[in-house]
Amino acid sequence: MxxxxxxxxxxxxxxxxxxxxxxxxxxxxxxxxxxxxxxxxxxxxxxxxxxxxxxxxxxxxxxxxxxxxxxxxxxxxxxxxxxxxxxxxxxxxxxxxxxxxxxxxxxxxxxxxxxxxxxxxxxxxxxxxxxxxYSDWLGRVAPVGSRQKDQPFRRLAIASAHDVGMNSMQNCAAVLKHAGGAVVRTLVANEEKYAQALSEIADKVSGPAVALMAPNIVSSLAITQKDPLPTILALGARYFEFRPAHCHNQVRQYLPDKLYFQHSAIPGMAYDNFLTEVVRFLVDHPTEIIVVQLRWDGVPEECEKPDDKQQNEYLQAALRQFEGHEHHVLAGDLADLHNMTIGDMRRNRKRLIMLVSVDSVSTYTDAGNATLNGDSIVKGFGTVLHPNCCGGRGFINIQCQATASNIPKAVVYSVLEASASTSCLLATKPVCDSKTLPWVRNNALRSCGNNDLVVIMNDFFDGATADVALELSRERLG
CATH class of the missing domain: 2.60.270 (Mutm (Fpg) Protein; Chain: A, domain 2)
Incomplete structure (x- = not known):
């Protein structure tokens, strides 16, 4: 039947x-x-x-x-x-x-x-x-007054929401509303794989139809999270990568002129809002520590990037909002990440570690993560990770998310068959998580050694990813 x-x-x-x-x-x-x-x-x-x-x-x-x-x-x-x-x-x-x-x-x-x-x-x-x-999970695994708090911060394993700034269509929808759906070609023009997917879509439907499908196209290519940032933090994420830049020159006038997360040239979360929510969370949860890495890979030249002065202005503006609070926060850097204990960071208030384009060991490859079942991701873990793999680089980044958006046929199908609950990135999450997260839980302690910070990154951030990181942190702290 x-x-x-x-x-x-x-x-x-x-x-x-x-x-x-x-x-x-x-x-x-x-x-x-x-x-x-x-x-x-x-x-x-x-x-x-x-x-x-x-x-x-x-x-x-x-x-x-x-x-x-x-x-x-x-x-x-x-x-x-x-x-x-x-x-x-x-x-x-x-x-x-x-x-x-x-x-x-x-x-x-x-x-x-x-x-x-x-x-x-x-x-x-x-x-x-x-x-x-898990709003206070670090306080659980390294409580105030415990011996675990005297361990180096780099002993931790922390979970990460991949492309955290792409958790909503709000800002991109505003651009599409004012500029028209055809502008989607401009927003993804610098990514060859996206251009190929658009070309295949255009072969199947008319130009006006492509414009009408623009929200579905953007969603399939770029939306990697679905929760507000405070929820992602409560779930347990403590590492974030952010690509702050102004909107593409051709659409810059359609949003307030400030820095946004850029996925290619698709605008996501505003950077000032991101920083404010992160600092607010740290002030409200005094045992917690968050790492933020700024980078600009994949952001086109037409999106003006902030210089050091502007980056610092945004950071200081967020920190100033909570000056005078009992648990106000200061920014730390890579040296603090490598050298300070968890207790030192709390005592010195350096609970927001800011990194800029720091090199790391990453398990991600375009070929390996472009999978529909996760097998090649797990294979990549075994190839890249070993106790001395970090080699002086900043940290180890285990990337669990599949990028079916790198498979043009998957994008085309996702867009043409799209409904409000269809995304080629969401399609692969459950099956990949069922393979990647058990591998990380069972092998990361042996494969990554005990001296380098381990980041566990995932799309559509969930409690299982955070729970695996927490349990690994318990083991690594002893």
């Missing part, structure tokens, strides 16, 4: 929590801690009692000691594979849920596979992580 599959992935790190997943005729309950689980649940037409309407619900519930924390659902048509109504019909509706009592965060995502043509998954994809609120 006709059916549509929903490949579902779960991770739980909170005792007493369970995830109940159901489709017509089947319910699965998961409560094992720190286990990466996945299975296919089928919405089968013969399990739906209506003769005319073969739509069934895919539902997940998160419970704590039997009490409901959240319930999310979406209708799935067993015949066509399409989705109908529900709470997960748009990526923008799947923000992580911060629950006050118990203090847990449910992070989840849903990818609509459509008919399953092309090279992207044929089954819908859903991932769910349930983890503690």
């Amino acid at each position: 006709p059916s549509k599959g929903v490949q579902t992935y779960t991770y739980i790190a909170v005792p007493g929590c369970s995830i109940e997943i159901s489709v017509p005729g089947q319910t699965v309950v998961k409560n094992e801690l720190h286990q990466f689980w996945n299975s296919d649940l089928e919405v089968e037409s013969d399990k739906i009692h209506s003769f005319l309407d073969k739509t069934g619900r895919f539902t997940f519930k998160v419970l704590h000691d039997g009490r409901l924390v959240t319930e999310q659902w979406v209708e799935v048509n067993a015949l066509t594979g399409g989705i109908g109504e529900g709470t997960m019909t748009t990526i923008a509706n799947t923000h992580s849920i911060i629950h006050p009592d118990p203090r847990v965060i449910v992070s989840y995502g849903f990818y609509e596979a459509g008919q399953g043509h092309g090279i992207l998954p044929g089954r819908h994809q859903c991932y769910i992580t349930v983890t503690p609120n």
Whole structure:
């Protein structure tokens, strides 16, 4: 009988929590801690009692000691594979849920596979992580007064939200509204792989249609996060890369003239807003330390970059907002990252480490991370990482995110079949995480040694990524 599959992935790190997943005729309950689980649940037409309407619900519930924390659902048509109504019909509706009592965060995502043509998954994809609120996780693994606080900061493993500034279409949408959809060609012109994808899209639809699809094109290429920054911080991210620059000369007049995160020339989060939220978080959470790296790879010349003076002006403006606060913050640098203990940083208030274009050991390669299943990413981990791999460079960056946006056919399919819950980057996250994160958890301690900061980076930042980093930090601090 006709059916549509929903490949579902779960991770739980909170005792007493369970995830109940159901489709017509089947319910699965998961409560094992720190286990990466996945299975296919089928919405089968013969399990739906209506003769005319073969739509069934895919539902997940998160419970704590039997009490409901959240319930999310979406209708799935067993015949066509399409989705109908529900709470997960748009990526923008799947923000992580911060629950006050118990203090847990449910992070989840849903990818609509459509008919399953092309090279992207044929089954819908859903991932769910349930983890503690990690707003103060460094205070847990290196408490004030503990011996762990006297360990070098570089002993930590910290989680990172890849391209944190691309967590919303807000600023790009404003540009598209004023400049028109055709400007998308300008915004991605310096990236050959993106230009190729646009060319293939243009071969299939008219120029005006391409312009109308501009938001879908941008979303498929560039949106790598879906939560607000305060939520990403509460989930546990402590390392961020930011590419601050002015908007492309041809669209600069359409937004307030200041620095924005630039993905190619696609504008994301404003840099002043980013810094303010980071400093605010540190002031509110005095045990925590955040590392920010500024870099400009992939940013075209037409996006004016800030000089040292302007970079410092933005930083000092953010710090000044909280001067006089009991837990006000000062900026540190690479030398502090390498030489200070966790306790030293807290005592000297240098809890915001600012780096600029610091060289690091990275597992990322264009070929290896352009994957639909994660196997080549894991293979790259084993090739790059060994106890002496850092070799005097700043830190080790383990990049778990797949870049299906580097595969033109994946972008073309994602755009042409796009709905509000379709993204080629989101399509690959669950399956890749189910392979990369267990590898990191089981091998990073041996593969990375114990003397260099380890960053664990991921798209659509989630609790499992943070939990793996936290547990590695516990082990490395002893």
